[in-house]
Structure formats: C-alpha cells, structure tokens
Amino acid sequence: MTGIARIDSQSVLKAYARWAPVYDLSFGAFVEAGRARAIEQINASSGKLLEVGVGTGVALPNYARHLSITGIDLSPDMLRKARDKVREKRLHNVDGLFEMDASELTFDSASFDTVVAMYVMTVVPDPVAVMRELERVCKPGGEVIIVNHFAQDHGVRGWVERWMAPASRALGWHPDFRVETITDITTLELVESIPLKPMSLFTMLRFRKAMELPAAKTEASAQAESAAPTETLAEPA
Secondary structure (H helix, E strand, O other): OOOOOOOOHHHHHHHHHHHHHHOOOOHHHHOHHHHHHHHHHHHOOOOEEEEEOOOOOOOHHHOOOOOEEEEEEOOHHHHHHHHHHHHHHOOOOEEEEEEOOOOOOOOOOOOEEEEEEEOOOOOOOOHHHHHHHHHHHEEEEEEEEEEEOOOOOOHHHHHHHHHHHHHHHHHOOOOOOOOHHHHOOOOOEEEEEEEEOOOOOEEEEEEEOOOOOOHHHHHHHHHHHHHOOOOOOOOOO
C-alpha cells in the first residue's frame, strides 16, 4: 500500500477489543452526524443492504424496515454487541451478522443492492482489496457508499496526520489515508462526494455500478451489426 502506514488484522482486532465496551458512547457519538447522513441516503433505496464493518450495530436500528440487512465485521467483540441490539430491539429485517474479512467476502457476486462501509477504510489492512470486494458484491445499478476520513496534504491538519502515521498500529487505523487509494482502482462511477460534520473531517462518497446489458440483447446487437450492409467505394471510371 503505497503512501499508507501499514496495519494488520491483529492490530485491528486488538484495537476493537479495547473499544467495543465504550464504542457507542465515545467514537460512535463523534461520528454520528456522518452516519446519519449516510443512513438517510440508504433509506431512500430498496432491496438488500450489506453493511461492511457493522461494529456494535449502532446503525442497525436506524435503517428503514423495508431493507433486508446483512452485516459483517472482523471483530467478534463488536459482533456480540451488535447481535444483542438485534435481539433487544427486535430488528427482524436483519438477515444475519457474520464474522468475516472485508477483503475476502464469502458472498456471491452481485448479491446486494446497496453496500456501505462507514469509517472502515482507515482500519483495514488492505483497503484496495476491500474496495474491489464491495464493487464485486454490489448488483449492477446498485450503489456503494463509503464514509471515511481522507488525508489532507496542506495546513495544520495535514501536518498532524503525517505525524500520526507511524503510530497507526497502536491506534488501529491509518490517519494518512488518501481518497485516491480507492477512487483510482475502481470501475464504479463516483456520483457524489459530500463533506460531513464535524468540521468536514469526514466525507461520504457515493458510487454507482453500471447496468449490464442482457446477454440476449448483446447477441442480437452483434448479429444485427454483422448482417448490416457494408459501404463500398466505387472505383473511378
């Protein structure tokens, strides 16, 4: 990963084991505004939703009931709290919560209408692999939504981010994460980029996956093209 301080899965697991008991009241509260904006967008959609990095399940009660929700997370400590929420709040539209590596999803391709990853890309060891998996499991015509902090090159914030990068293993994230890390490797269309509170520290990216032409239509078009008369130039007399 060029330009990013490396972290590994064990660092992530240890960090979230520490954070799980207090996540909702600490970091969870700090990013609530950004999460609410993403959920508002998601609730306007329909079908099957995959939340990658579901964590303690803090977003689950806020999703519209017409959505069928699947969540995954690497941390068993976080998932235990998420499953407790599902039981306590009787969230019958949650189809399942699974312990899974976001860079190696076990779902079939084109399984979900919407895929969301909130505050995930800076804590995974291989964000490029994760982005490719989000794209793979999204249905044609569906959306991939990323909410994340992205590094700033200039100003005091940029200096602080670069200074913090070597400590990323202890923090469980990399503060020097650049948006181009994911935007430059995906074939998804970026349709919207929205700065989020507080102080535009976070950004919501909305990607859309192109529709695929039906195979029958593609074959018919090819046959029509092959049957079309070709223009020939008359030789001069």
